[in-house]
Structure formats: structure tokens, C-alpha cells
Amino acid sequence: MSMHLIDLFTHPGHAWRNIRDEEADHPRHYLAHLVLLALIPVIALYVGTTQVGWSLVGDEKVMLQPTSAFQLCVLFYCSILMGSALMGGFIRWMSRSFDARPTLNQCIGFAAYTATPLFVAGLGALYPSRWLAVAVLLLASAYSTYLLFIGISTFMRLKDEQQGYLYAACAWGVGLLLLVTTLVSVILFWFNYLTPGYLR
Numbered sequence: 001m002s003m004h005l006i007d008l009f010t011h012p013g014h015a016w017r018n019i020r021d022e023e024a025d026h027p028r029h030y031l032a033h034l035v036l037l038a039l040i041p042v043i044a045l046y047v048g049t050t051q052v053g054w055s056l057v058g059d060e061k062v063m064l065q066p067t068s069a070f071q072l073c074v075l076f077y078c079s080i081l082m083g084s085a086l087m088g089g090f091i092r093w094m095s096r097s098f099d100a101r102p103t104l105n106q107c108i109g110f111a112a113y114t115a116t117p118l119f120v121a122g123l124g125a126l127y128p129s130r131w132l133a134v135a136v137l138l139l140a141s142a143y144s145t146y147l148l149f150i151g152i153s154t155f156m157r158l159k160d161e162q163q164g165y166l167y168a169a170c171a172w173g174v175g176l177l178l179l180v181t182t183l184v185s186v187i188l189f190w191f192n193y194l195t196p197g198y199l200r
Contacts, residue, residue, distance in 0.1 A: 004033065008116050008147060016113075016151040023109045023155075030109030033116075038080040041122020042073045053199075054128035065197035072196070075186045083182045087111040090174045098167045100156040110155050111175075117143040148172055 007015035022029045046069050048054075053063035064072070088108030095102055102110070121140030124132055148171060153164030190196060 004113065005037070005116065005120075008113065009143075012147055012150055013154065016147075016154040019109070019113055020155045020157070023106050027103060027105040030105070030112045034081065034084055034108075034112040037112075037116060037119040038077060038084075040119050041080070041125055042077045044122050044125035045076060046070065046073045048125045048128045052127055060200065063199040065199055068194070068196040068198075071194050072186075072190050075190055079182045079186045083178055084108055084111050084115065087171075087175055087178055090178070091171055094167065094170050094174070095156065097170075098156070098158065098163050099160065100158055100167070102156055106155075110151070114144055114148050114151065117141075117147070145172060148175075 004015055004019055007018065019030075049064040049072070050066050050069045051063070053061040055061055085108055088104060088111045091107040091111060092102060092104050095107070117140040118137075121136045124136035149165065149168045152158070152168045152171065153161055156164070156167070158164045158167070
């Protein structure tokens with residue numbers, strides 16, 4: 001897993017070929033990558049919201065109670081895993097329109113590896129700040145988009161590069177919609193049903 005993590009940032013084309021071959025031999029090879037890397041933003045969020053806090057007005061710091069932060073983090077972690085599975089399902093469903101016949105596991109794996117920059121960017125939650133969050137998420141989203149567009153043809157073994165770009169564009173649109181819907185749903189559920197507790 002660590003080699004894929006490094007290679008996705010240093011040699012993404014080479015990394016996608018290796019990932020494709022490993023997923024073909026071991027269909028659930030991606031699980032360790034997804035389960036472990038999804039913990040990065042969750043743990044960082046817990047530490048940031050309970051130990052550092054954020055400022056709403058002036059120097060006033062607001063932090064979450066440990067119980068509320070834990071509830072949010074559990075919801076967030078479950079939403080990452082569920083979102084990755086749903087994204088994999090959509091990628092597989094869309095593959096019928098292209099010259100690709102991946103399995104569901106391969107599609108979930110592709111979604112998990114494509115989201116790697118977003119998982120790593122979760123470290124930014126250690127210091128809750130609107131501007132830092134926006135900057136980090138924009139950079140991570142841009143690199144995830146890059147991984148998606150250069151990786152989909154290789155991973156799905158598409159011979160037509162134009163098909164690959166169209167497939168990637170469709171996956172990107174669905175992924176953006178799924179990301180926004182999932183995050184908004186988690187926040188609304190947490191805020192309305194679990195009653196967050198704050199420390200000032």
C-alpha cells in the first residue's frame with residue numbers, strides 16, 4: 001500500500017499499471033488502502049475539533065465536546081466508505097457505455113485510489129481553518145482529477161483515449177455530486193439528530 005501511495009504522487013502512470021495488475025490478481029487488494037487512508041481525515045478532524053478548535057469571532061475559540069466530535073468522526077468515516085462503494089458502483093454502471101468490463105471490486109478500488117489525495121489532504125483538519133480547508137481541498141481535488149483522467153484508460157484497459165476522457169468526465173461529474181450530497185447529509189444528520197455539544 002505505501003508504495004502505491006508514494007507512486008501515485010511521484011509516478012502516477014506507473015502506479016496505475018501496478019494497481020491494475022494487483023487488482024486483477026487480488027480483487028480486494030484495495031481494501032487496506034481504503035480502510036487505513038480513510039482514517040487520516042477522521043483522526044485529524046477529531047484532534048482538530050477537540051484540541052485546537054476554530055475561531056468564529058476575534059480570538060474566541062470554539063471546540064467540540066469529545067463525544068460530539070467522536071459521533072461526527074464515526075459518521076464521516078462511514079460516509080467515506082459508503083461513498084467509495086457507491087462511486088465504484090456508478091463507475092461500473094457507466095462502464096457499460098464504454099469498451100470496459102470491470103468488476104465491482106475493481107471499480108471501488110479505482111475510486112479509492114483516485115481519492116488518495118483527498119485522504120492525505122485530510123491532515124489539514126488538524127488545524128481547522130476555512131481558508132486552509134479551501135486551499136487544501138482545491139489542491140487535493142485538482143490532483144484527484146488528474147489521477148482520474150490519466151488513470152481511467154490504463155486501469156480499465158481502454159484502447160480509445162477519447163473514450164477514456166469521456167468516461168473520466170462522467171465519473172468526475174458523478175463523483176462531485178456524490179461528494180457534496182454525502183457531506184451535506186452527514187452534517188445535517190449530525191447537527192439535527194445528534195445535537196452537537198460545543199466548548200468555548
